[in-house]
Structure formats: structure tokens, C-alpha cells
Amino acid sequence: MPDSRTPSGDQPSDQTVPKVVVSRISLYLRELQRLQAAGQQTISSGTLGALLGFSDAQVRKDLGFFGQFGYPGVGYRCDELIHAMRDILGTNHRWPVVMVGVGNLGQALLGYRGFGRQNFSIEAAFDTDPSKVGTVIQGLTIRDVAELPEVVRRLGIRLGMIVVPADRAQEVADRLVAAGIDGIVNFAPVTLTLPPHVETVAVDLAIELEQLSFAVTNKFGKPAGEGPAGAQEPR
Amino acid sequence: MPDSRTPSGDQPSDQTVPKVVVSRISLYLRELQRLQAAGQQTISSGTLGALLGFSDAQVRKDLGFFGQFGYPGVGYRCDELIHAMRDILGTNHRWPVVMVGVGNLGQALLGYRGFGRQNFSIEAAFDTDPSKVGTVIQGLTIRDVAELPEVVRRLGIRLGMIVVPADRAQEVADRLVAAGIDGIVNFAPVTLTLPPHVETVAVDLAIELEQLSFAVTNKFGKPAGEGPAGAQEPR
DNA sequence: CGGTGTGAAAGTTTTCACAGCG
DNA sequence: CGCTGTGAAAACTTTCACACCG
Numbered sequence: 332m333p334d335s336r337t338p339s340g341d342q343p344s345d346q347t348v349p350k351v352v353v354s355r356i357s358l359y360l361r362e363l364q365r366l367q368a369a370g371q372q373t374i375s376s377g378t379l380g381a382l383l384g385f386s387d388a389q390v391r392k393d394l395g396f397f398g399q400f401g402y403p404g405v406g407y408r409c410d411e412l413i414h415a416m417r418d419i420l421g422t423n424h425r426w427p428v429v430m431v432g433v434g435n436l437g438q439a440l441l442g443y444r445g446f447g448r449q450n451f452s453i454e455a456a457f458d459t460d461p462s463k464v465g466t467v468i469q470g471l472t473i474r475d476v477a478e479l480p481e482v483v484r485r486l487g488i489r490l491g492m493i494v495v496p497a498d499r500a501q502e503v504a505d506r507l508v509a510a511g512i513d514g515i516v517n518f519a520p521v522t523l524t525l526p527p528h529v530e531t532v533a534v535d536l537a538i539e540l541e542q543l544s545f546a547v548t549n550k551f552g553k554p555a556g557e558g559p560a561g562a563q564e565p566r
Numbered sequence: 567m568p569d570s571r572t573p574s575g576d577q578p579s580d581q582t583v584p585k586v587v588v589s590r591i592s593l594y595l596r597e598l599q600r601l602q603a604a605g606q607q608t609i610s611s612g613t614l615g616a617l618l619g620f621s622d623a624q625v626r627k628d629l630g631f632f633g634q635f636g637y638p639g640v641g642y643r644c645d646e647l648i649h650a651m652r653d654i655l656g657t658n659h660r661w662p663v664v665m666v667g668v669g670n671l672g673q674a675l676l677g678y679r680g681f682g683r684q685n686f687s688i689e690a691a692f693d694t695d696p697s698k699v700g701t702v703i704q705g706l707t708i709r710d711v712a713e714l715p716e717v718v719r720r721l722g723i724r725l726g727m728i729v730v731p732a733d734r735a736q737e738v739a740d741r742l743v744a745a746g747i748d749g750i751v752n753f754a755p756v757t758l759t760l761p762p763h764v765e766t767v768a769v770d771l772a773i774e775l776e777q778l779s780f781a782v783t784n785k786f787g788k789p790a791g792e793g794p795a796g797a798q799e800p801r
Numbered sequence: 802c803g804g805t806g807t808g809a810a811a812g813t814t815t816t817c818a819c820a821g822c823g
Numbered sequence: 824c825g826c827t828g829t830g831a832a833a834a835c836t837t838t839c840a841c842a843c844c845g
Contacts, residue, residue, distance in 0.1 A: 349814070353780050357773040361755055362640055375826065383757055388816055391828065403822045403827045420776045421783030428775070439674030440771070445755055447773040451779075490778060514782040516774055520596055520680055522618055530781035532774050535673070537684040538592040539767050541662070543653045543725060544686075545588050546765035547749040548656035584836070610804065621836055630806065638805045638844040766804090 353420075355393050358383050367409045375406035391442045401519075407471075417450075427454040427488045431503045433463055433473055433497035437519060440494060441469040451490075454518045476503070480510040489513040496523040559566040583631045588655075590628050593618050595651040604643045610641035651687075661688040662723045664747075665737045667730035668698055668708055671753060675729060676704040686725075690717045694734075711738070715745040724748040732756040 360548050366374060376394075377387035394407075397419050402517055403408045417423040433456050440446075441453055446538075457476045458464060464475045474482065482488070491507045493500050493515060500519035507515055514530040517523055520538070523540055525531055582606045584728040597682065601609060611629075612622035619755050629635055629642075632654050636642045663681075665672055668691050675681075676688055692711045693699060717723070726742045728735050728750060733755035742750060749765040752758055755773070759768055 338832065348784075350755070350777075351779060351814080354773070356780075357770075358757070360776075361770070361773070362757065365756070375758050377826085386816070389814095389817095391826095392815075393653060399828070401827050404825050405823080406826065419780065422776060422780040426775070435674040435677040439631070439670040445770075445772040446775060449776060451772065477619040489760045489782060490775070513785070514778040516778055521592070521600070522597065525774060530778060530785060532778045532781070534769070534771070534774050535592075535596070535676060535680075536769070537680040537686070538596070539587070539769055540681060540686050540725070541592045541595075541626070541657055541684060542585075543586060543749040543751055543765060543767045544656040544661060545591075545654065545837090546767070547724060549583075550748070550765060586836080599845075611816065612804085621838070623840095624836095634806070636805045639803050640845080641804065 334418075341383055346396065352396055354439045355383075356397075356416055356419055357466065359390065359393070359566050360413060360420065362414050363416070367413060371409055373402075373406045373408050374412075376401070379408075387508065416433045424450065426451045426490055427486055428490045428492060429454065429479070429483060429488050429507075430456045430492045430494060431458070431476060431479070431494065431507065433458045433468055434496075437494035438468055440492065440518075441471060443560065451459075453492075454486050454488060476506060481505075483510040483512060490516070492516045492518065494518045495522075576676060581631065587628045587631055589753065590618075590624075591632075591654055592618065594628070594657065595648060598644050598648050602648060606644055608637075608643050608646075611636070613641075617708045636683055657685045659685065661686045662713055662721055663687065663725045663727060664689065664714070664718060664723050664742075665727045665729060666692045666693070666711060666714070666742065667728065668693045668703055668732075669729065669731075673703055674728035675753075676706060677729065684715055688727075689721050709742060718742075718745040719746060728749050728752045728754055728758075730754060762770070 341488055359379060362372070362379060371481065375387070376390035380387050380390040390559045391401075398415070400415050400489070415422070428451050430440065433441065437458075441456060446453065455474060456468065456471050457474050457479055460474050463473050467475050474513050475562055483491075489512060491512045492512070493503050493507070495503050497519045498521075500517060500521050503516070504515060504523045504525060508526060508529055512529065515523070515525070515532070517531060518536075520535045522533070523531060568603065594614060597614060598609070611625040612623070615622050615625040616621065626636075629647075633650070635647055635650050649658070663676065663686050664795045665688050671692075672691065674693050680686065688706070690709060694710050694711050698708050701708050705730055724780060726746060726747045726749070728738050728742070729739050732754045733756075735752060735756050737754070737756055739760060740752060743761060743764055747764065749760070750760070751769075752766060753771075754779045755770045757768070758766060789794075
């Protein structure tokens with residue numbers, strides 16, 4: 332484009348990037364990390380796409396939203412692309428996170444190693460149940476929700492996870508917002524009402540099963556021959 | 567359309583329904599169940615949409631993929647629409663499900679009440695760890711994965727959940743497919759290769775946090791400002 | 802009225818196809 | 824060569840706007 336230097340992530344980006352593109356970036360990153368761990372140095376858009384069930388053009392277009400990262404005739408260097416995608420996603424630095432709700436699911440998430448692998452670290456966990464407050468789970472002392480504002484401020488935390496029952500989720504969301512949080516992952520099966528400056532991502536496990544139920548139910552009412560090989564469709 | 571009888575879910579559906587429409591159907595259903603529990607009899611597309619952040623037209627168009635369910639001037643009857651949407655999603659009947667992997671997360675999912683609420687029931691759980699096989703968790707006796715085919719056949723199970731580490735997920739998927747499963751929810755952070763007749767839904771918890779990281783990082787690069795995520799050190 | 806259902810228009814995302822580069 | 828980056832075309836999704844209904 333402007334000149335002919337070595338590829339690098341310059342910023343043509345000012346257009347607004349579709350959400351679905353960002354979710355694919357996460358999938359590219361995940362796959363690249365696997366490839367790198369397997370010793371692969373470079374990869375082409377075609378190969379990367381095939382591993383995930385996307386076209387080569389889609390991979391290139393997606394990356395094109397953020398800059399130029401490839402080498403014509405060669406492909407992309409895994410290490411460079413991983414670094415670039417972490418920059419895009421904001422995960423080249425560590426994110427401290429708070430969790431509210433340490434029931435079944437909350438406790439499991441506290442022990443999930445996958446967060447740390449992508450540079451997220453649950454730094455504090457809260458509950459309202461007095462029988463839980465003060466106990467130690469996965470090395471963390473559970474605190475009373477009343478301490479939320481102080482802890483968020485002291486640790487400079489911007490992200491929170493809601494892992495409480497549906498009927499308590501909005502109240503917890505309000506507390507997180509009041510404490511100054513910028514983004515929330517909501518595992519409760521309810522839609523939160525939030526001020527527009529707070530970002531949110533919803534995960535509803537029952538809905539995932541419903542989507543599968545629909546797909547399986549309607550499998551034999553579809554068009555004929557379906558897609559390429561058996562690559563899994565991304566969410 | 568054809569005649570003027572009471573609205574009901576007849577099926578103009580043969581067009582292929584976009585996935586994003588199906589995911590909104592799940593959200594409509596969730597909200598309707600909440601409204602019904604709160605005693606509401608009817609709801610308009612505008613009100614329902616507003617509760618979820620969608621336009622009235624979107625709600626009507628989405629429902630239009632599956633039939634005619636509304637009463638002009640009135641809206642939709644909650645009980646009817648709930649039933650219709652369960653029919654669409656295939657959750658008016660109970661789905662028995664198998665789970666493979668009863669680590670941290672698997673055990674939490676075994677205890678999650680939200681599945682039962684939407685008519686899914688985890689009927690059997692498997693692991694390969696001999697120290698887990700034979701133990702009872704959440705009232706279920708954990709079985710050896712070798713028993714998968716027999717149990718799936720005997721209980722007529724069509725859906726499976728993969729809750730094992732990434733490096734074991736493909737092998738487990740192959741076993742589920744061999745056992746005759748039709749759909750898989752995959753919680754492992756890896757893309758599965760599956761035959762085209764097997765449906766799949768992927769849930770990657772770290773990716774959800776990454777999406778939030780991106781949104782928060784770029785919140786102030788949206789309207790006019792500079793520097794969304796491109797910056798990278800020139801090589 | 803207040804609301805649905807639905808073509809047609811607008812907007813968005815994906816695919817195509819090809820110039821250009823090492 | 825093999826592959827990227829990217830306009831332009833195609834496909835798809837959302838919004839608009841309005842006839843019609845109770």
C-alpha cells in the first residue's frame with residue numbers, strides 16, 4: 332500500500348470491525364498457538380482457513396481489517412501473527428478479573444486453566460452466602476460482595492464475571508458497574524440492562540444445547556450435500 | 567395468508583434459516599418464559615425486542631421464518647409462542663445427553679439446573695481416569711468411556727458434551743461419533759474434525775473473555791478516536 | 802387504534818478474481 | 824511459482840414502510 336516495507340501491523344483500521352470478524356480472530360489465534368506449539372513456522376491463509384472451515388479469502392479479509400501481516404508467496408509467520416492478534420484482542424497484557432458467585436460453576440471457572448493461558452487471571456472472587464465468605468477456593472479467599480468497590484479500585488480491575496443465579500444477576504451487574512468495571516461476562520441466563528459504556532458478553536449454556544437441538548432436529552430438512560469436509564463451525 | 571383462521575405455527579419454512587435467527591429464537595424463548603412466570607399473558611414484537619435490544623421488525627421477521635404466531639392489534643400470546651418456539655427448537659420433548667469428562671467443569675455442568683429447565687437431562691457421564699470411574703457425582707455413577715457405545719444405544723441418546731482437555735477432545739469426539747451420536751457441544755478449546763452428518767456447537771470460555779477484552783480495549787477507538795488495535799512493532 | 806406480516810430498499814458480509822510481489 | 828491484499832460482485836441480513844386486521 333503506502334510503501335513497500337516489511338509487513339507489519341500498520342493501521343488502516345478505522346472502519347468499524349464486525350463482531351463476527353473478531354470472534355474469528357480468536358479462532359485464528361487459538362489455531363496458530365496450536366500450530367506454533369507443533370513447531371510450524373509459517374502458514375498460508377488457505378491452510379489456516381481449512382483447519383477451521385473458512386475460505387482463504389475470508390481469512391485474508393478478516394486480517395485486512397487490522398493491517399498487513401503476510402508475505403506474498405510465503406504466507407504468515409506464526410510468531411508474528413500470534414503477536415499481532417494478541418495486540419488486536421488486547422491480550423498481550425495480563426487482565427485481572429473479578430468473579431461474583433462461587434457456586435458450582437463459579438468454582439469450576441476458578442479452576443479453569445484456559446483463562447490463564449490467554450492472559451486472564453481471576454484475582455478476586457465474591458459471594459453473598461456467609462457460609463462461603465472467608466473460605467478458600469482454588470487458592471482464593473472468597474470475599475463479601477460489599478468489598479467489591481474497594482478491591483476493584485485497589486487492583487485496577489476492569490473485567491468481571493457474573494456466575495450467580497438468574498434472579499440475582501441484574502443486582503450483581505449494577506454493583507459491578509457501580510464499582511467501575513468496564514466489561515462483564517454474564518453466565519446467568521438473563522439479559523442484563525447496562526449503561527452503554529459497559530461492554531458485555533453473554534454465555535448461556537442451555538442456549539448452546541438448544542442450538543444443537545435445533546440443528547439435529549432439522550438436519551434432515553435441510554438442503555442437500557452440506558459444506559466442505561468436517562470442520563467444526565465456529566460460533 | 568391462505569385463510570383467516572386462528573394464528574398458529576404453520577410452516578412456510580423451507581427456506582434455510584440463518585443461524586443467527588435461531589440463536590435469537592432462544593433468547594426470545596428465555597425472555598418469554600420469564601414474562602410468563604411474571605404473569606404476563608401477551609406481548610408485542612416491539613416490547614419483546616426492546617427487552618433484548620432488538621427492533622420490532624427483527625422480532626417479526628425472525629418469527630416469520632417459522633410461521634404466523636401473532637394477533638394483529640394484540641401481539642403474541644406468551645403461552646402459545648413459548649410452545650411454538652419449543653417446537654422450533656425441538657425442546658418440547660426431553661433430550662437425554664451424555665457427558666464425557668468429569669473434571670472441574672464437567673462436575674459443575676452435571677450440577678447445573680439450567681439444562682433441565684430447558685428439557686435437557688444428563689443421563690450418563692464418562693471419564694477415563696480410573697480414580698473417577700465408579701465414583702458417584704451429582705447422583706450419577708461415572709462410567710468408563712469404553713461403555714459409551716452400549717449406553718448411548720441403550721438409552722437412545724443423540725447428544726453429547728465434550729468436557730475434556732484440548733488434547734483429548736478429538737479422540738473423544740471420534741468415540742462419540744462411533745457410538746452414533748448426532749450432535750456435540752464441545753467445551754474444549756480446539757476445533758474438531760467431524761463427519762458432515764454430525765452437528766456441533768463450540769463453547770470456548772477463554773474466547774468469550776477475549777471478545778470482551780477486544781470490546782473494552784477498543785471502546786474508545788470507536789466513534790472518532792484513533793488507534794484501535796493495529797499497533798505492532800515493525801519487524 | 803395498536804399491532805402483525807411482508808415485500809422492497811438499505812446495509813452488511815462473503816466470495817470472487819486478479820494485480821502485484823518475493 | 825505460490826501466495827497476499829483488495830476492489831468489485833454476489834449473497835445475505837436488517838430495516839423500512841405500509842396493507843391489512845380485530
